[in-house]
Amino acid sequence: MTRHCCCHGPELTVSRRTFAFGLVGGLVSACSAMTRTMTAAQVPLVDFHAHLQKHISAEEIVAYMDRSNVARTVLMALYYGDRGGAVNDGEGTDEQAVDYAGRFPTRFVPFVGMQRGILVNRRRWTHPDGIAEGLLEETEGKLKTGRFFGMGEFMLRFYPYTTELGIVAVSDMDFPADSPLMRQFAGLSARYRVPMIIHCEAEPEAAARMVRLIELHPEAIIVWAHNCGRSSASQIREWLSRHPNLYADLGLMVSRGGGYGTYWPRRTPWMHLVVTDDGTLLPEMKALFEAFPERFFLGNDRAHARAWIYHPYLSERWRLLLSQLSPDTARKIASENAERMLRRQ
Ligand SMILES: [Zn+2]
Ligand SMILES: [Zn+2]
Incomplete structure (x- = not known):
């Protein structure tokens, strides 16, 4: 199938994923004249950093999306359960993500979920065991099906938190980004040309190891979540200049009163x-x-099922941010970059 796009020239695309994305072309095409003239208040959004939990239905998520004109949402299953004092309101699965995408093929984009209890284990990252090998195999099998478009969220340097909704994330995680297991996942990203979303607060050593991963795997597609772990603008500028395989998501960076848009859950x-x-x-x-x-x-x-209630508020905050950018940049960050990334082979 050949897609002619006014922004990027002709693209030769053949996969079934292109077919699925092609269906929505009229709705959110980055190239349509309609989209070009939309203001930040109207432009469709792609929620590139979202999670999936057991206790939120596909219909509920679609209703939130429709309310805020979110065209498409990436689903990263949050497997964490409620044990050992944790309250995650998670228990999502990859199979659930595929099921939701099957019912709403133009609205959901499944990633292979990486928020799993088995990965909250430093030794498993540094010395991959049978369980780690099994997950690698399972992940590759899922990517091979063509039904998954990325991997994430890999939780490497993460601060525990509690929220007013009763969520308790208990683990203070500090796993090296250049570990043997992460390097194998980076190899999958390169082989299947899919992005991997990584959560790593940019403390000096953690950030240095992220840079090492990026350098060691120039073909991997690295999305460093939360604006490169909440790094400074000058630091991000330097990394983006040096590493063409690095991207940043701004997941939750517009929140107020808590969340990654604030000095939360601890200031560094x-x-x-x-x-x-x-x-x-x-x-x-x-x-x-x-x-x-x-x-x-x-x-x-939206990492926890009960936290989807803030979806409308956050979507409004994105529109406020987009309204302060040039129209071209606003459209790219709102949806075009995500659409292009999710279409790649
Ligand atoms: Zn995160
Ligand atoms: Zn997240």
Whole structure:
């Protein structure tokens, strides 16, 4: 199938994923004249960083999406259960993601979920055992089916938190990004040309290991979540200049009163915000997005079933952010970058 696109020239595409995405072309085509003239308040969004839990139905998510004009949502199953003091309201599965995408093929994009209890184990990353090998095999099998379009969220440097909704994330995770197991997942990203979304707060050593992973696997497609682990604009600028295989998602970076848009759940010297409390885009971040408009994605990062209630509010906060960018950059970050990434072979 040949797709002619005014923005990117003709693309030769043959996979079944292209077929699925082609169905929605009229709705969110990055190239349509309609989209070109839309303002930030109207442009469709692609939620590139979202999760899936047992206790949220496909219909409920679609209703949230429709309410905020979110055209498409990436589903990363959050497998974590409620044990050992944890309250995750998770228990999503990859099979559930495929089922939702089967029922709403133009709205959901399944990734192979990586928030699994078996991966909260430092030794498993540094010395992969049979369980790790099994997960690699299972992941490759799923990517081979063509039904999964990425992997994530890999949780490497993560701070525990509690929320007013009763969520308790208990694990203080610190797993090296350049570990043997991560390197094998990076190999899968390169082989199947799919993005891998990685959560890694950019403390100096954790960030250095992320850079090592990126350098060791130039063919892997690395999406460093939460604006490269909430790094500074100057640091992100340097990394994006040096590493063409690096992207950043802005998952939840517009939240206020908690969440990754604030100094939460703990403040470190390496943590930098994107917007102020009132939603004003910080000048250095605005300059960064305008300088690298094709390297960022947005996402509401609904990690727990009961937290989907904030979806409408967060979507509004994205529109406020987009309204402060040039129309071209706003469209790219709103949906075009995600659409292009998710279509690749
Ligand atoms: Zn995250
Ligand atoms: Zn997340």
